[in-house]
Amino acid sequence: xxxxxxxxxxxxxxxxxxxxxxxxxxxxxxxxxxxxxxxxxxxxxxxxxxxxxxxxxxxxxxxxxxxxxxxxxxxxxxxxxxxxxxxxxxxxxxxxxxxxxxxxxxxxxxxxxxxxxxxxxxxxxxxxxxxxxxx
Numbered sequence: 001x002x003x004x005x006x007x008x009x010x011x012x013x014x015x016x017x018x019x020x021x022x023x024x025x026x027x028x029x030x031x032x033x034x035x036x037x038x039x040x041x042x043x044x045x046x047x048x049x050x051x052x053x054x055x056x057x058x059x060x061x062x063x064x065x066x067x068x069x070x071x072x073x074x075x076x077x078x079x080x081x082x083x084x085x086x087x088x089x090x091x092x093x094x095x096x097x098x099x100x101x102x103x104x105x106x107x108x109x110x111x112x113x114x115x116x117x118x119x120x121x122x123x124x125x126x127x128x129x130x131x132x133x134x135x
Contacts, residue, residue: 014089099124
């Protein structure tokens with residue numbers, strides 16, 4: 001099992017606005033590194049894309065509440081995973097976010113995808129505030 005935790009990022013936005021933004025998977029294209037993502041498709045409840053034309057991630061929203069969004073791998077993903085996005089309100093206009101992923105990968109794949117996925121989730125976490133302010 002591969003477990004990845006992004007940095008915990010302070011977002012200058014209400015937790016409610018952050019959750020609303022992150023519940024719509026169409027918005028995830030604005031969190032991802034444009035130069036490494038191909039074949040983007042999405043709806044409010046799913047997104048699918050390729051990372052550097054090598055790995056396909058098919059992500060489906062499973063549930064959400066006021067402080068957490070739970071995503072899971074879809075049928076087209078090359079490995080099973082669960083992504084938990086934690087949102088914690090700090091003040092009416094500030095919250096923290098963190099992305100936690102648990103992926104069921106074999107030891108060889110763990111070595112190959114561990115670092116790129118860690119970089120991907122840190123990139124996403126760091127882009128949340130910027131993406132929300134444009135929204």
